[in-house]
Each structure stands twice: as C-alpha cells, then as structure tokens.
Amino acid sequence: MESSSLSRHFDLRLKELNQQIHSCLKDVRKHLQELEQAAAQQTRTAGPPKDFARLLKESLQQRTPPPGK
Secondary structure, three states: OHHHHHHHHHHHHHHHHHHHHHHHHHHHHHHHHHHHHHHHHHHHHOOOOHHHHHHHHHHHHOOOOOOOO
C-alpha cells in the first residue's frame, strides 16, 4: 500500500511540474514574440540600430508583470 501512495505522490508532483514547465514555456514564447515585434519596429524606424541586450531590456520594461509576482 505504501508504494501506491508514493506512486500517487510522484504522479501528482510530475503533473504539477509539467504544468509549471508549460506555463514557463508560454512566457518564453510571449517574450520572444515581443522581441521579434520590437526588432521589426526598429527596422521600420530611421533610428540607429540597437543591440540585442538593449532591445531585451526595453521589452521587459514595457511588459506588465504576471499576477502573483
């Protein structure tokens, strides 16, 4: 009986981890889209080119923090 209890515990923990991974991947995809949009917008403007670090910093500053953080 104890092994089935452990099995259920691991199953629940794995499901929880899976949800966290998918949530984080969703955030990463969103951030990449924001960076692509910022890069596309930069190419449309006549301003001087910006390096990737600056684009990333600006994109992160413009986004709203997720709830609970």
